[in-house]
Amino acid sequence: MSKTIVALDFSTRKEVYEFLLKFNEPIYVKIGMELTYSFGFEIVREIKAMGHKIFLDLKLHDIPNTVKQAMKNLAKLDVDIVNLHCAGGSTMMKAAIEGLHEGAVNGKRPLCIGVTQLTSTSQEAMEKELLIERDLKEVVIAYAKLAKESGLDGVVCSVLEAKAIHEACGEDFLTVTPGIRLATDSKDDQKRVATPEVAKEEGCDLIVVGRSITKSADPLATYHQIEAVMEGK
Numbered sequence: 233m234s235k236t237i238v239a240l241d242f243s244t245r246k247e248v249y250e251f252l253l254k255f256n257e258p259i260y261v262k263i264g265m266e267l268t269y270s271f272g273f274e275i276v277r278e279i280k281a282m283g284h285k286i287f288l289d290l291k292l293h294d295i296p297n298t299v300k301q302a303m304k305n306l307a308k309l310d311v312d313i314v315n316l317h318c319a320g321g322s323t324m325m326k327a328a329i330e331g332l333h334e335g336a337v338n339g340k341r342p343l344c345i346g347v348t349q350l351t352s353t354s355q356e357a358m359e360k361e362l363l364i365e366r367d368l369k370e371v372v373i374a375y376a377k378l379a380k381e382s383g384l385d386g387v388v389c390s391v392l393e394a395k396a397i398h399e400a401c402g403e404d405f406l407t408v409t410p411g412i413r414l415a416t417d418s419k420d421d422q423k424r425v426a427t428p429e430v431a432k433e434e435g436c437d438l439i440v441v442g443r444s445i446t447k448s449a450d451p452l453a454t455y456h457q458i459e460a461v462m463e464g465k
């Protein structure tokens with residue numbers, strides 16, 4: 233299966249299905265807040281029924297009991313990956329895993345990964361706005377270690393931290409990296425960015441790509457170009 237997860241950040245169902253119809257095989261997609269808050273879990277079930285693998289990116293962050301109950305319900309959707317914010321702490325993360333076990337379909341729970349620091353966060357913003365006066369990479373690695381100790385399967389981080397996370401948490405601990413930009417892309421809200429080539433070099437397990445593919449003149453060709461890099465072809 234693909235190492236490239238395509239972020240389906242579209243505002244209409246029509247755009248989603250026109251996009252997916254370009255592919256004649258199942259791919260790995262990310263369904264986030266934009267689609268879920270517009271169309272509910274029905275769209276998750278529909279895309280799953282088409283055979284695509286799903287990372288349901290809802291980034292839970294609440295008290296442990298609430299997250300546990302929410303995860304129990306998400307597990308019933310039988311998606312491949314769900315996530316939460318590591319900033320919720322170890323008790324919340326452990327509760328999330330308990331909830332996923334309780335809701336597991338046929339004894340198999342979705343993988344659960346933790347957002348360390350959003351790829352749109354810079355060192356400066358983390359210090360001045362979040363009042364975390366530490367090196368951003370150190371913070372990301374500390375959150376990744378906490379996620380691992382709490383029973384999570386991996387983290388969302390930027391490409392720039394993936395190698396250090398594998399060194400600290402082991403090669404089997406998943407690094408899922410958004411903030412992927414092609415050399416030709418212009419600057420936007422993402423701050424900690426890297427190309428697919430660098431993601432491959434840094435050993436990222438899965439990359440998340442949205443606009444570079446979905447807004448490309450030829451999304452299918454761009455997807456295959458990126459996948460070829462990630463597969464080392």
Ligand SMILES: O=c1ccn([C@@H]2O[C@H](COP(=O)(O)O)[C@@H](O)[C@H]2O)c(=O)[nH]1
Pocket residue numbers: 239241264347349350351352388389410411412422440441442443444
């Ligand atoms: O730290 C994070 C966590 C999640 N995302 C999500 O990934 C995609 C990226 O889309 P692009 O268009 O390639 O920027 C988007 O859905 C985000 O919600 C992230 O970017 N960073």
